[in-house]
Amino acid sequence: MTQLTPVLSAHWDEADSFTIAGYRRHGGYTAIEKALAMEPDAVIQLVKDSGLRGRGGAGFPTGMKWGFIPQGDGKEHYLVVNADESEPGTCKDVPLMMANPHVLVEGVIIASYAIRANYAFIYVRGEVTHVVRRLQAAISEAYAAGHLGKNIHGKGYDLELVLHVGAGAYICGEETALLDSLEGFRGQPRLRPPFPAIAGLYARPTVVNNVESIASVPSIVNNGAEWFQSMGTEKSKGYTLYSLSGHVANPGQFEAPLGITLRELLEYAGGIRAGHQLKFWTPGGSSTPIFTQANLDTPLDYEGVAAAGSMLGTKALQVFDETTCVVRAVLRWTEFYKHESCGKCTPCREGTWWLVQILRDLEAGKGTAADLDKLLDIVDNIAGRSFCALADGAASPIISSLKHFREEYMQHLNQGGCPFDPAASTLFATAGSR
Amino acid sequence: MTPEQALVEVEMITCIIDGFEVTVPKGTLVIRAAEKLGIQIPRFCDHPLLSPAGACRQCLVDIEINGRAFPKPQASCTIPVETGMIVKTQLTSPVAEKAQKGIMELLLINHPLDCPVCDKGGECPLQNQAMSSGRGESRYEGVKRTFEKPVAISSQVLLDRERCVLCARCTRFSDQIAGDPFITLNERGALQQVGIYEKDPFESYYSGNTVQICPVGALTGASYRFRSRPFDLVSTPSACEHCASGCAMRTDVRRGKTLRRLAGEDAAVNEEWNCDKGRWAFKYISSKERIASPLVRGTDGELHEASWPEALAAAAAGLKGKRVGVLVGGRATVEDAYGYSKFARVALSTNDIDFRARAHSDEETSFLSAVALGLTTTYADIDRADKVVLLGFEPEDESPIVFLRIFKQVRKRSLPVLTVAAFASRGSKKMKATLLPVVAGNEAAVIAGISELTSRSVILVGERLSESVGALSAAKALADSTGAKLAWIPRRAGERGALDVGAISTLLPGGRPVSDPAARVDLAAAWGVDSLPTSSGRTTAQILAAAESKELDAVVIGGVDPLDISAQALGQLLNTFVLSLEISHSAVTAIADVVLPVAAVAEKSGTFLDWEGRARAFDKAIPDSLTRSDVRILSMLADEIGAAINLPTVAATAREIQSLDKWDGATVAFAPVSDGSAPKVSGSEAVLASHRLLLDLGTLQNGEANLAGTARSATANISQGRAATLGVAEGDLVQISTQRGSVTVPAHITEMDDSSVWIPRNSEGSQAIANLGNVSGEVVTVVKA
Amino acid sequence: MAFSTDQLAIMDSIIARYPKSRSAIMPLLHYVQSLAGYVTAEGIEAIAEKLSLATAEVTAVSTFYTQYQSEPVGEYHVGICTNTLCAVMGGDAIYEAVSEHLGIENHGVTPDGKVSLERIECNAACDYAPVVMANWEFYDNQTVQSVKDLVDGARNGNPPAPTRGPSTLRTWKENSAVLAGLPDGLAGEGVSAGEPSKLGLKISRGNS
Numbered sequence A: 001m002t003q004l005t006p007v008l009s010a011h012w013d014e015a016d017s018f019t020i021a022g023y024r025r026h027g028g029y030t031a032i033e034k035a036l037a038m039e040p041d042a043v044i045q046l047v048k049d050s051g052l053r054g055r056g057g058a059g060f061p062t063g064m065k066w067g068f069i070p071q072g073d074g075k076e077h078y079l080v081v082n083a084d085e086s087e088p089g090t091c092k093d094v095p096l097m098m099a100n101p102h103v104l105v106e107g108v109i110i111a112s113y114a115i116r117a118n119y120a121f122i123y124v125r126g127e128v129t130h131v132v133r134r135l136q137a138a139i140s141e142a143y144a145a146g147h148l149g150k151n152i153h154g155k156g157y158d159l160e161l162v163l164h165v166g167a168g169a170y171i172c173g174e175e176t177a178l179l180d181s182l183e184g185f186r187g188q189p190r191l192r193p194p195f196p197a198i199a200g201l202y203a204r205p206t207v208v209n210n211v212e213s214i215a216s217v218p219s220i221v222n223n224g225a226e227w228f229q230s231m232g233t234e235k236s237k238g239y240t241l242y243s244l245s246g247h248v249a250n251p252g253q254f255e256a257p258l259g260i261t262l263r264e265l266l267e268y269a270g271g272i273r274a275g276h277q278l279k280f281w282t283p284g285g286s287s288t289p290i291f292t293q294a295n296l297d298t299p300l301d302y303e304g305v306a307a308a309g310s311m312l313g314t315k316a317l318q319v320f321d322e323t324t325c326v327v328r329a330v331l332r333w334t335e336f337y338k339h340e341s342c343g344k345c346t347p348c349r350e351g352t353w354w355l356v357q358i359l360r361d362l363e364a365g366k367g368t369a370a371d372l373d374k375l376l377d378i379v380d381n382i383a384g385r386s387f388c389a390l391a392d393g394a395a396s397p398i399i400s401s402l403k404h405f406r407e408e409y410m411q412h413l414n415q416g417g418c419p420f421d422p423a424a425s426t427l428f429a430t431a432g433s434r
Numbered sequence B: 001m002t003p004e005q006a007l008v009e010v011e012m013i014t015c016i017i018d019g020f021e022v023t024v025p026k027g028t029l030v031i032r033a034a035e036k037l038g039i040q041i042p043r044f045c046d047h048p049l050l051s052p053a054g055a056c057r058q059c060l061v062d063i064e065i066n067g068r069a070f071p072k073p074q075a076s077c078t079i080p081v082e083t084g085m086i087v088k089t090q091l092t093s094p095v096a097e098k099a100q101k102g103i104m105e106l107l108l109i110n111h112p113l114d115c116p117v118c119d120k121g122g123e124c125p126l127q128n129q130a131m132s133s134g135r136g137e138s139r140y141e142g143v144k145r146t147f148e149k150p151v152a153i154s155s156q157v158l159l160d161r162e163r164c165v166l167c168a169r170c171t172r173f174s175d176q177i178a179g180d181p182f183i184t185l186n187e188r189g190a191l192q193q194v195g196i197y198e199k200d201p202f203e204s205y206y207s208g209n210t211v212q213i214c215p216v217g218a219l220t221g222a223s224y225r226f227r228s229r230p231f232d233l234v235s236t237p238s239a240c241e242h243c244a245s246g247c248a249m250r251t252d253v254r255r256g257k258t259l260r261r262l263a264g265e266d267a268a269v270n271e272e273w274n275c276d277k278g279r280w281a282f283k284y285i286s287s288k289e290r291i292a293s294p295l296v297r298g299t300d301g302e303l304h305e306a307s308w309p310e311a312l313a314a315a316a317a318g319l320k321g322k323r324v325g326v327l328v329g330g331r332a333t334v335e336d337a338y339g340y341s342k343f344a345r346v347a348l349s350t351n352d353i354d355f356r357a358r359a360h361s362d363e364e365t366s367f368l369s370a371v372a373l374g375l376t377t378t379y380a381d382i383d384r385a386d387k388v389v390l391l392g393f394e395p396e397d398e399s400p401i402v403f404l405r406i407f408k409q410v411r412k413r414s415l416p417v418l419t420v421a422a423f424a425s426r427g428s429k430k431m432k433a434t435l436l437p438v439v440a441g442n443e444a445a446v447i448a449g450i451s452e453l454t455s456r457s458v459i460l461v462g463e464r465l466s467e468s469v470g471a472l473s474a475a476k477a478l479a480d481s482t483g484a485k486l487a488w489i490p491r492r493a494g495e496r497g498a499l500d501v502g503a504i505s506t507l508l509p510g511g512r513p514v515s516d517p518a519a520r521v522d523l524a525a526a527w528g529v530d531s532l533p534t535s536s537g538r539t540t541a542q543i544l545a546a547a548e549s550k551e552l553d554a555v556v557i558g559g560v561d562p563l564d565i566s567a568q569a570l571g572q573l574l575n576t577f578v579l580s581l582e583i584s585h586s587a588v589t590a591i592a593d594v595v596l597p598v599a600a601v602a603e604k605s606g607t608f609l610d611w612e613g614r615a616r617a618f619d620k621a622i623p624d625s626l627t628r629s630d631v632r633i634l635s636m637l638a639d640e641i642g643a644a645i646n647l648p649t650v651a652a653t654a655r656e657i658q659s660l661d662k663w664d665g666a667t668v669a670f671a672p673v674s675d676g677s678a679p680k681v682s683g684s685e686a687v688l689a690s691h692r693l694l695l696d697l698g699t700l701q702n703g704e705a706n707l708a709g710t711a712r713s714a715t716a717n718i719s720q721g722r723a724a725t726l727g728v729a730e731g732d733l734v735q736i737s738t739q740r741g742s743v744t745v746p747a748h749i750t751e752m753d754d755s756s757v758w759i760p761r762n763s764e765g766s767q768a769i770a771n772l773g774n775v776s777g778e779v780v781t782v783v784k785a
Numbered sequence C: 001m002a003f004s005t006d007q008l009a010i011m012d013s014i015i016a017r018y019p020k021s022r023s024a025i026m027p028l029l030h031y032v033q034s035l036a037g038y039v040t041a042e043g044i045e046a047i048a049e050k051l052s053l054a055t056a057e058v059t060a061v062s063t064f065y066t067q068y069q070s071e072p073v074g075e076y077h078v079g080i081c082t083n084t085l086c087a088v089m090g091g092d093a094i095y096e097a098v099s100e101h102l103g104i105e106n107h108g109v110t111p112d113g114k115v116s117l118e119r120i121e122c123n124a125a126c127d128y129a130p131v132v133m134a135n136w137e138f139y140d141n142q143t144v145q146s147v148k149d150l151v152d153g154a155r156n157g158n159p160p161a162p163t164r165g166p167s168t169l170r171t172w173k174e175n176s177a178v179l180a181g182l183p184d185g186l187a188g189e190g191v192s193a194g195e196p197s198k199l200g201l202k203i204s205r206g207n208s
Helices: A020-024 A031-036 A040-050 A062-067 A093-099 A101-115 A129-144 A175-182 A211-223 A225-229 A262-268 A302-307 A326-340 A346-363 A369-382 A390-415 A427-431 B003-008 B030-036 B094-109 B125-133 B169-177 B208-213 B276-280 B308-319 B334-347 B362-370 B379-384 B400-413 B426-430 B443-448 B463-467 B471-482 B495-500 B517-527 B540-548 B587-591 B630-641 B650-659 B720-726 B768-772 C005-015 C021-036 C041-051 C055-062 C084-102 C144-155 C172-179 C195-207
Strands: A078-083 A119-124 A149-152 A157-165 A206-210 A239-246 A252-257 A278-282 A316-321 B012-017 B020-025 B060-065 B085-088 B157-159 B184-186 B193-195 B219-221 B234-239 B248-254 B257-263 B295-297 B303-305 B324-327 B388-391 B417-421 B434-437 B458-462 B485-489 B554-557 B577-582 B594-597 B606-609 B615-618 B685-691 B716-718 B733-737 B742-749 B756-760 B779-784 C076-081 C115-120 C132-134 C137-139
Touching: A020 A101, A020 A129, A031 A101, A031 A211, A040 A062, A040 A101, A040 A211, A040 A225, A062 A101, A062 A206, A078 A101, A078 A175, A078 A211, A093 A101, A093 A129, A093 A211, A093 C195, A101 A119, A101 A129, A101 A157, A101 A206, A101 A211, A119 A129, A119 A175, A129 A157, A129 C137, A129 C172, A157 C021, A175 A206, A206 A211, A211 A225, A211 A239, A239 A262, A239 C084, A252 A262, A252 C195, A262 A316, A262 C195, A278 A326, A278 A390, A316 C084, A326 A346, A326 A390, A326 C084, A346 A369, A346 A390, A346 B094, A369 A390, A369 B094, A427 C084, B012 B030, B020 B030, B030 B060, B030 B085, B060 B094, B094 B125, B157 B208, B169 B208, B169 B400, B184 C055, B193 C055, B208 B219, B208 B257, B208 B276, B234 B615, B257 B276, B295 B308, B308 B554, B308 B577, B308 B594, B308 B630, B324 B334, B324 B540, B334 B495, B334 B554, B334 B606, B334 B630, B334 B650, B362 B463, B362 B471, B379 B400, B388 B471, B400 B426, B417 B426, B417 B443, B443 B471, B458 B463, B458 B471, B463 B471, B471 B485, B495 B606, B540 B554, B577 B587, B577 B630, B630 B650, B685 B768, B716 B720, B716 B733, B720 B742, B720 B779, B742 B768, C005 C021, C005 C041, C021 C041, C021 C055, C021 C172, C041 C055, C076 C084, C076 C144, C084 C115, C084 C144, C115 C144, C132 C144, C137 C144
Parallel strands: A078 A119, A078 A206, A119 A157, A239 A316, B012 B085, B324 B554, B388 B417, B388 B458, B417 B434, B458 B485, B554 B577, B577 B594, B685 B756, B716 B742, C076 C115
Antiparallel strands: A149 A157, A239 A252, A278 A316, B012 B020, B060 B085, B157 B219, B184 B193, B234 B248, B248 B257, B295 B303, B295 B594, B606 B615, B685 B779, B716 B756, B733 B742, B733 B779, C076 C132, C132 C137
16 A cells, blocks of 8 residues: 655644744755755756656656756746646645645745746636735745845845736646736747747746646755655656545545555545445546546556556546536536637637537437547547647547447437436535535 | 848758658748648648748648657648658648648638628638538538627728637737737637727728738728629739839729729738728729819810810910929829920920929939939848938838838847937837937937948938938938938839939939930930920929919929928919819819829829839729820820920830930039028927828828728827926817917827927828928927817 | 726836736736726726737737626625536536526626626635635535525625635635735635645554
8 A cells, every 4th residue: 555645735734834934844945055055957957866747747857847948048047837727626736835835935946046047937826815815925924034035045046936826717727828828918828849948938948837846846855866766656756646536535635656546545535435436537637538447556657647548647536436427527528628728729719619519419318329420530630630738638538438438428319318317426415415 | 251141041951742852941831831842731820921820720731750750730830841851731641631621620610601792702711721621511510609790890991700710810910010919819719709909999000901811701891891702803913102112012993993902912022011091092093073084274264174186285385385394293103204204304395393292402302313313222121220210201101011111120130210200109119219309400410419320220211301401411421421221212102203204303314414414415315306405493392483473384283282382382373374184173173274184093004113213013903994194195295285205105105214224424413401400499389390191181092981080180299398388188189370370189298309299291180281381390389279 | 997196006016026017917907806896998998008008908818817807796706616526516506506596697796796606617626526716715515505605695794704715705806906916914814724635644644
């Protein structure tokens, strides 16, 4: 049984964990002291050595990303933290920033120092007011304590950190859309190349990292690359936050080494809610192809999940039991992608519009088996044809649900409607409090 | 190696597309490399002059580089070719073909089936590519998106959002090319749509280009909507008559009537753009005021229709053996101006000829004779410039394509622009120009203070610089001392050509100085005449003064509005015989003794020279017109007078101009004039400045209300200091007056000298000459109205 | 509504946070919402003026993001998550019941202007499903009854406190000011983390 390894969440049960005092009590802001004593390149090397990979979904090696920033180019560099957590099922960065914003701030300072940035931004989604408050307070405390601003810790390093609050757009989680948004434009993805490492924010070299990735950095600096390497699997090193939600007895956050399985996590979470069985689940948010019972023992690391035909994504495990209609679930996700499509490219804009109409018909039991093939053919004209990965995400639940649950779609068509009782899948059905 | 050579030596890349090898300059996009092979990849958002968007995804192709294939099809409009690249388009890749068919199906699911009533039908990229790359039948069974339609985003452009494929060509054009981001993509996802901010319509001087580049019928011109089908139109390549930018154009005519005009393509000049005046101001041709037949003033004092022989005889009687001046106007073609030039010298034995129907000076005459003709600056020099200096010149208003060219470099590489002007115009602000604020009259001193120019700098001198004493001299001195390239950019299309063919007192055709006996002999020989007049001729102002004082007996007048010259001009003509060659009834025809109707540009062939001196030849767009070019009428008249000029047709005239060698003898020397200065003012007095806005009361804009609807309204621009003294806030009415009259318009407070006031020269409610009797440099009184 | 000198000065201070002024467009729109409750024409014009942009460019941005409202919302803007997981867990039932209870549809506002309703997408609190947001504060593990109590309280001027948030629910405008980057000093209120957030930690502590 894989043991849980709370690092980021280690002190979330303390009433003042979000304050600078609470953070310092457990060694907060000692990592910057160490990092500022190192050459920036040595910090990059340390993070490379740790094997830390991006926790925002793509899993790109963080140190390598930092290493792409051209040095000595005489240009401003920027660090931008992607705190626009909006992928359905994903709920790790928001509690992290609420309970311990300082670990993110400290990570920002170290990362900015490493890439020689004197300006950093945290782009946080706008729909989480209290998280915004906590970040504002943490940044202001860090300035007051001399961790930010001019001549940090007397080491001659300057850093300004600005909190930028979004305003409701899932697409801004896509790093180039985020940069356009931060520059004051509509959050639509940019052409690549140039990549952000060469021409990112204000056309300057820019690193965009996920909250959890940056928040992991202080622990690596404090404990060393080997410590981090000691956790996880061959190519997926370290600990990470797994978020369990849905029809489990006790949903929540579980910090564990990469490679833990759903079976193990379910054990920690008290299993599927009483009297029910697992039907399908997402390994890393709604954009990752759904898994079933068959994947209970799939190692939840980048390689393991990919080998099983999905993606680790954000480790957002949304668990659904047998009361859930898969067509309804997929329709709702498709409506989400339609709502969040930025509109820039044809396949995503028009495709999600069309898919929603088809799925509504299918859920209502209208159509024939041929419509399922048509649906797959249309998805084939959308996935891999769009400007960014949003439409690929929209295709995932459709393709994977048809792979695993084609029969259930047919059931809708055969009986002219949805065979499920939506009330049965609500939490109130268990709690009996309707 | 010079910087120019460095620019030329571009690395060449070879790649393979559909099995064919093609070699193109590094940086060429795959879609463009394919074009070079004649392989047409379907596309909507792609446009060679706009930055790539990759939005429509119609141009997906399969690509591999050095054996490594991209996992999915790529947008060929966003990817530059690379060595070792193998591209498979829809012609050789089933994946690309299916991808393109899939995109086309998606583009059509929400597109209305209104092609039969859509202006674009018949020339629509969506229609055409749906035929070439689409499915026979749609599988879409859902509900189509609908919007309220059409929405007037300005008085001249209409938007049908449900036809829009959201390619963002229009929004990119407005932002990147015109610098007028007044239309944007709004909302998002399936509801994304082109729109304006409710209170600020799409009033860009260049808005018509968006209609032209829209790949569907989403943007249409209000004046053309539902008027015609493309296949009923006869198209003729033409040149724009509105300014000296030199746009290539296309004129589309149905049954003898111009229905629309489009920007033509000329990479060296207007690329693929034009301004809204060039596109939409053509209704003057079909005005009710057009003159249908010759007119002769009878003994009753009224004009009466006359036959051509009758009218020519009356005209000849008024001119033969008389002392005559010739006012050509600034809109004549090269051939017509040549006709006036030769007619004056041969049939009238005079050098009293001038094409300047505007404020002018002797200093300018010298500048034009000695300097302007020899200038070689071109658009390409702007592309290469390290700095552009604007003197008495507002490019957005006075030569809009010059503006686009400068703006392109400002956007691309932050080309520094310096402008000597009363205030920073909207165009100047878009160019991020550094303003050297000047009080009209002080230009020479300000110009003398300009430094840090190099041989790559370009000084663009507008015709208005002649209004300030010593300013042209200062401009020339600046160019001489720095090696900067100098250009003279007149506002009207005909001035540069008229100068070339000697429609001015000091020069004969080809730059031959009137004062040079050898030049006269040379030309006389070519013309087959014994001699040419030797006396130094008069300028426009001098001709008018001589007419008034009866030192001249008659004046021949081409297309001239006397109020463009001075408040007195018309009155000065009352005591002489006036022969008017005009297209429409005007202030001049009202007092003329004989009126001879001439052809408008669309009805004739001819040539303009743009400001660079580049020939812009055009054909008759309306083939069955009975009107005749000025030169042909002048030739008939010369015959009637008995001093033939032998210019029976435009073509014959063009041949004769061609056959005249350029003068390679001595040229006249420039006679510099020392600096003038602005008058001193105090209290409510101010020094007047003005220029003509692109869209104003100009007669060639007559009859096009939709265009006029987008004209910038008149303001009186004053400094913060003056506003405070007057107790005037932005938008409050102020009155500017002289002894002659006044203008009352809203105040606009802007950065300028406290002693200046600026108004538009010829806009609704603000006509400098008519209302104030002056255009610049004069003392006016400014009070709160 | 014209903006006061103080308000214009606040706009300047927001702009000053950024290396390039245009970046301030989003906080400025939040700020306009904190003053007017929604994105007004005056707000768009003022931002355009401040940032030297065309009004169309500001409109293009304000209409892209769903938090910017083109019409006034309620003093308490209630968002019910109906993305898949919350919907399945009870969000759909809550939405239906509350919509009927208030007599308003998606994006509707009660006639008293107190409460507006919106179906919202995933708000990153799936382990607390079903989730409801009021003025973008968390109301976790909701039921039909708890949300009826929330909106009734809001209409009576006495809404219950957020689950993870300040001790009292602030108004739409007040919270918009926080999003504009104008702190209200309430960061110290509320829990560090809710129970599900601490579950793994607690199990781990129990094990060690």
